[in-house]
Structures are given as structure tokens and as C-alpha cells.
Amino acid sequence: MVEKISSSRRSFLTKIWIGLGITALLQAFAGAITYFMSGRKQIKKNNSKLLRAGTVTDFQPGSVTLIAKGHLYLVCLDDGGFLAISRRCTHLGCAVPWIAERKQFECPCHASIFDITGNVLKSPAPRALDLYPISFEKDWVTINISSPIKRSNFTLEQLVYVQKPG
Amino acid sequence: MSRDLLFHFRPQKVLAVTLRFTLTWGLGGMAALMIMQQLVTGLLLDVFYQPLPVRAYESVQHIQNTIFLGRLVRNMHHWIGHVLIIVVLLHLLRVFFSGAFYPPRRVNWLVGLGLAVLVLLANFSGYLLPWDQLSYWAVTIATSMLSYIPLIGIPLQEMIRGGEEVGAATLQLFYFIHTRLVPAIFFLSLIYHFWFVRKAGGVLLPGQNPATRMDKRKFVPVSPNLFVRELAFAAIVTCVLLLYSMFFDAPLGDMANPHLTPESVKAPWYFLGAQELLLHVHPLVAVFFLPLGIGSFLVLLPFVKTRENKPHPLLKALFLSGIGFLLVLTITGIWFRGPGMRLMWPW
Numbered sequence: 001m002v003e004k005i006s007s008s009r010r011s012f013l014t015k016i017w018i019g020l021g022i023t024a025l026l027q028a029f030a031g032a033i034t035y036f037m038s039g040r041k042q043i044k045k046n047n048s049k050l051l052r053a054g055t056v057t058d059f060q061p062g063s064v065t066l067i068a069k070g071h072l073y074l075v076c077l078d079d080g081g082f083l084a085i086s087r088r089c090t091h092l093g094c095a096v097p098w099i100a101e102r103k104q105f106e107c108p109c110h111a112s113i114f115d116i117t118g119n120v121l122k123s124p125a126p127r128a129l130d131l132y133p134i135s136f137e138k139d140w141v142t143i144n145i146s147s148p149i150k151r152s153n154f155t156l157e158q159l160v161y162v163q164k165p166g
Numbered sequence: 167m168s169r170d171l172l173f174h175f176r177p178q179k180v181l182a183v184t185l186r187f188t189l190t191w192g193l194g195g196m197a198a199l200m201i202m203q204q205l206v207t208g209l210l211l212d213v214f215y216q217p218l219p220v221r222a223y224e225s226v227q228h229i230q231n232t233i234f235l236g237r238l239v240r241n242m243h244h245w246i247g248h249v250l251i252i253v254v255l256l257h258l259l260r261v262f263f264s265g266a267f268y269p270p271r272r273v274n275w276l277v278g279l280g281l282a283v284l285v286l287l288a289n290f291s292g293y294l295l296p297w298d299q300l301s302y303w304a305v306t307i308a309t310s311m312l313s314y315i316p317l318i319g320i321p322l323q324e325m326i327r328g329g330e331e332v333g334a335a336t337l338q339l340f341y342f343i344h345t346r347l348v349p350a351i352f353f354l355s356l357i358y359h360f361w362f363v364r365k366a367g368g369v370l371l372p373g374q375n376p377a378t379r380m381d382k383r384k385f386v387p388v389s390p391n392l393f394v395r396e397l398a399f400a401a402i403v404t405c406v407l408l409l410y411s412m413f414f415d416a417p418l419g420d421m422a423n424p425h426l427t428p429e430s431v432k433a434p435w436y437f438l439g440a441q442e443l444l445l446h447v448h449p450l451v452a453v454f455f456l457p458l459g460i461g462s463f464l465v466l467l468p469f470v471k472t473r474e475n476k477p478h479p480l481l482k483a484l485f486l487s488g489i490g491f492l493l494v495l496t497i498t499g500i501w502f503r504g505p506g507m508r509l510m511w512p513w
Contacts, residue, residue, distance in 0.1 A: 036325055036339075068425055071331070088331075092441075093310035094303065094427040108427050109307065110445065111508065124445055 049146065053084075055139045056162050064098045064116065070145045072132055073098060073105075075116055081159030084143045085118045086130035096129070105129065117154035127152045134160040175360050177368070179385040180392055184369050192399050193257035197285075198360070199400050200250045201352060203407070204288075207243040208345065215295065217341035219334050222297035223421040230418065237415065244416030246407055247289050251436055254285050262467075262485060266370040268475040272468040274362040279464055281355055284348055286436060291344035293434050294337060302422035303431040305340075306332050311433070311440060314449035331424065430505040438499030439492045460488065 051070045059065060059076040066087070067074055075083040085105075089096045094109035104121060105114040113122040118129035130148035134141060151158065183189075214233060216225040229236040258278070261267055267275035294305045309332065312323040328335025363369065419428075433441045443452040472478050477485075501512035 033325075037321075071424070091310075092307040092444075093313075093331075094306065094431065095425060097427075108429050108505070109303075109431055126449065 051143045051145050053141045053143055056136065056141055057139070059141065064100075066098065067143070070132070070143060071095070072143065072145065074141065074143070075118075077116065077159065081161055082134050082141065083117060083158060083160070084132035084134050086132065086148050088130065088148075089125060090120075090127050090129060091125040115154075117158075118151075119154045128154055131158060136160075136162055175364060176388045176392065177364060179387050180368055181371070182384040182386045182391075183371065185386070185391060185395060187395070187399075190369055191256070191260060192396075193253055193260055194363075195396060195399065196403055197250060197253045197257055198356065199403060200246050200253065200407075201356065203246055203404070204243060204250070205349065207239050207246070208349075210239045211243055212345060217295070217337050219297060219337055219422070222295065222337060226296045226298075226418060238411055241411035241414065241416045242407060243292075245411050245414065247292060248435075249407070250285055251289060254282050258282060259489070262477065263482070264370055265476045267468045268472075269468070270366045271362070271370070274359060274366065275468050276465065277355055277359050277362065281352070281359060284351060284355070288344060288348040288352075289436070290434060291340040291348065294332070294340045295344065296418055297337065297422045298417075298419040299422055299426075299428050300417060300419045300431070302332060302424070303427055304433050305336070307431065307441065308433040308437050311437070311444065311453045314444075314453045316450065316454065333424070430503075432499065432503070435496065435500050439495040442495040442499040442503075463488075 051067065053059075053065075053067050053070070053074050059074060059082070061076055061080050062078045063076050065074045065076075067084075070084075071087045073085045073087060075085055077083070087095050089107045089109065089112055091107065091110055091112050094107050096105045096107045096112075096114065098104075099106050103116060105118070107113070107125065110124050111122065112120065112125035114125070114129055115121050118131070120126075120128055128151050130150055132148055133144045135144070136142070211229060214225055214229050214236070216222060226240070229240055231237075233239075261275065261278065290305075290308065294301050309323055309326055312326065313319045315322065324330060326336070326339070327333070328339050432438060440452055440457070443456065446452075467477075467481075470481075472481075502509055504510035
């Protein structure tokens with residue numbers, strides 16, 4: 001007599017094999033994703049650094065200075081408030097030049113226009129240019145370029161002063 | 167032996183009616199031929215190309231200016247890459263309108279869609295490699311479009327760029343995708359794609375009327391009938407591509423400069439439809455919902471049952487208007503957008 005193999009046991013084993021197979025696939029997939037992402041994290045860690053843009057006296061009120069190394073502009077408004085504005089257009093990432101005679105940023109790719117504070121004057125750009133945190137060490141203007149801050153538009157709280165006015 | 171190898175892909179005999187050129191317009195064969203040509207020219211370019219930001223541009227110049235026939239090889243690789251996208255799109259259209267995506271060809275339709283995506287991926291990853299202003303900023307714009315996808319957009323963009331901006335890591339990754347990943351997947355899926363055509367009994371027959379079907383059951387040997395036709399067609403296509411590449415140079419602008427975006431920079435032309443749409447509708451629609459919709463439509467297409475395995479006229483109309491819509495957007499993006507994306511006449 002041949003012992004009849006219980007069909008429920010067989011299907012149970014089959015299910016286990018399928019489950020293990022799917023788990024292995026998911027693991028391989030997650031591994032592949034992590035493999036690619038880990039390089040990005042490493043780059044981010046290395047980039048997390050402070051950039052010295054210059055001394056406070058280097059930047060006159062009402063000036064826009066390109067800090068090419070950090071891919072950003074250091075803006076000093078008329079009242080002495082500082083803004084570190086990313087040069088990357090929020091629409092599709094083109095480098096936005098400062099047009100001094102019209103006092104605005106004009107994107108060469110899709111003609112978005114931003115004012116001196118980075119606010120959108122003309123779409124398609126969906127939001128104001130990104131910001132970087134500024135701090136003052138003695139006379140140095142230091143910009144943390146590790147991660148840009150996204151914002152929808154300019155507010156007065158974003159301004160950084162050497163000494164608070166009034 | 168070579169004969170045996172060929173007959174893995176071809177039966178000994180085929181139906182005489184399937185020899186008619188206008189049945190397929192030779193589009194699938196043309197695409198396969200051009201992929202082979204890309205493999206050969208790509209290998210030749212790879213001998214001298216160096217995937218580093220400081221070396222890439224120079225090495226492309228070196229290929230163009232000092233290597234014997236280097237310019238011709240690069241021109242061919244460049245132009246065939248562009249034509250391939252059009253041929254693949256026409257192939258997809260032909261298969262759709264002849265209803266050749268219903269069972270038993272359903273799985274092969276899905277494989278074909280995968281191959282079409284692969285052709286786009288191959289073209290896009292190759293776009294960056296010359297590392298000139300055009301390629302650098304076109305890839306910047308195209309990868310920036312990803313950031314509009316909700317939740318996964320930004321991580322996806324950073325994964326593809328290997329950082330926040332297009333740089334050395336991006337070039338290395340794109341080089342890997344272009345020269346290793348895509349060819350490997352191509353090799354496997356193309357074999358499957360061809361084998362399945364044979365398994366499904368060759369190309370789909372024209373006309374479904376059973377009365378006329380019997381007259382069409384006339385078989386002829388594949389060799390020489392089909393082989394000679396294919397060889398002649400391949401020769402003509404190769405001649406045209408070669409001649410075009412002899413007279414028209416692939417563009418190579420100034421070396422990539424991350425500090426300066428040139429005037430009138432655009433995404434690669436096959437993404438200009440999406441870029442154009444981005445100017446008119448919410449970004450979420452342009453780069454997420456619409457591609458998702460088109461993708462699901464194409465994938466689900468063979469699962470909608472119809473009588474006689476022919477696409478419903480309504481389906482045809484929907485498909486055709488979709489293609490027309492995309493065509494208008496793309497043509498506007500390519501020829502009617504000047505510096506600063508202002509609308510202008512192409513002349």
C-alpha cells in the first residue's frame with residue numbers, strides 16, 4: 001500500500017515555497033534599492049558643511065553676490081537683512097542668473113522670474129527659490145549648504161541680521 | 167549550423183500571405199536591426215569613452231576628431247538612437263491597430279511595452295554621456311520633472327542623480343545603465359520577444375473571415391522567401407542610416423558647466439510632450455497621473471475582451487486621439503518654443 005500524501009500538506013508546502021520565494025525577491029529588491037541609495041547618503045554626509053561666504057563688510061546693503069562654490073546667491077537687502085538664496089530654479093532645476101539692471105532673477109529655461117527675495121514674479125516656477133541657513137561667526141558670514149530649505153514664498157522671518165534693527 | 171540557429175527564430179515554412187511587406191511594414195525587424203547596430207557602434211565608442219566629468223567630453227572629442235571613422239560611428243549611434251524611438255512607436259501603433267495584442271500574443275505585448283520603456287531608458291541614459299552643455303542641462307531638466315511625483319519624487323530624483331545635482335555620480339550611474347544594464351535586459355527580453363512571435367504562429371493574419379481563410383493557407387519555405395526579403399530590407403535601412411550619418415553630425419556643444427544654464431535648453435525631445443504639458447497643467451497631472459494613465463491603459467489593453475479580437479472602434483478613437491495629443495505637445499515643444507520657452511514660429 002502506498003501511503004497517500006495528504007493534499008493539504010502538499011499545498012501547505014507549496015505555499016511556503018512561494019512565500020519564501022516572494023520574501024527572497026523582496027529582499028533582493030530592497031537590497032538593490034539600498035545599494036543605490038547608500039551612495040547618495042554618503043555624498044550627503046560629505047556635503048554637510050559650512051561655507052564661509054566672506055566678511056560682513058564684503059556685502060553692501062542692496063547687493064546680490066554669487067557664491068559660485070555653494071551654487072547660491074548671498075542677498076543683502078537695503079535694511080541689512082541677509083538671505084542665502086539657492087541658484088536652482090524651483091521649476092526644473094536650471095541655474096538662475098541675477099539680472100542686475102532689472103533687479104530680478106530670470107530663468108533662461110522657462111522664463112520664470114523671481115524678485116530679490118526669491119519670490120516668484122512670473123510662473124511656471126511653483127514656489128520661491130530655496131533658502132540656506134546663515135549664521136555669523138565674529139565677522140564671517142557662514143552658510144550651511146548641507147540642505148536647502150523649501151519655502152512657498154518670502155516672509156520677514158527668513159531675514160537674518162548681524163544685529164537686529166531697532 | 168548557422169542555418170539551425172536561424173531556424174530557432176523562424177519556422178521552416180511560413181504562410182505566403184505573411185510575406186506581404188505592408189502587413190508589418192518591417193517595423194519590428196527594423197527595430198531589432200537597429201538595436202544590433204547600436205550594440206556594434208556602442209561597443210566601438212566604448213573603447214575610447216571615459217565616464218568621468220573631467221574626461222568624458224574630451225574623450226568624445228577624441229573619438230570625433232582623431233579616431234579613424236570615429237565621427238561616423240558616433241553619428242550613427244546618435245541618429246539610430248533617435249530613429250529607434252520613432253520606429254518602436256510605429257511598431258507599437260501597427261500592433262495596436264491590427265489587434266495583435268490579444269491572446270495568445272498578450273504576454274508578448276507586455277514584453278514589448280517593457281522593451282519600449284527600455285529603448286527610452288537607453289536613449290535617455292546615453293543622452294548625458296557626451297557631457298556637453300546640451301546633455302547636462304537636458305538631463306537636469308528631465309530629472310527635475312521627477313521631483314513633482316508625490317512622496318517618492320525627491321528620493322527617486324536623488325537616487326537617479328546620485329546626489330542633489332547632476333554630477334560625477336550621475337554620469338557613472340548613467341554609464342552603467344547605458345552600457346551594462348540596458349544591453350543585458352535587452353538581450354534576454356529580445357530573445358523572448360522573438361521566440362514568442364514564433365510560438366504564437368508568426369505574425370497575425372490579415373482578415374478574420376473564415377471563408378477567405380482557407381485560400382490563404384498556402385505555405386512557402388522561409389529560405390529563401392522570407393530571408394531574402396529581410397536581408398534586402400535590412401540593407402536598405404542600413405544604407406539610409408549610413409548615408410544620413412555621413413552628412414549630418416551629431417551635436418556636441420561646449421563642455422558641461424553646472425554654473426551656466428544656456429539659453430533655450432530643453433529636455434530630450436521625447437520628453438518635450440511632458441515638459442510642454444508642465445507649462446499648462448498641474449505638475450502632478452503632467453508628470454504623474456498622465457504617464458500613469460497612459461501606462462495602465464497600455465498594460466490593461468489586452469485584458470479587455472472584445473468580439474473577434476479586434477479593438478473596439480471607441481478604443482481606437484481614444485488611442486488615436488491620445489497619440490495625436492502627445493504629438494501636438496511634442497511638436498510644439500520641439501519646434502515652437504524658443505529661448506525662455508516663448509512661443510515662436512520655427513522659421
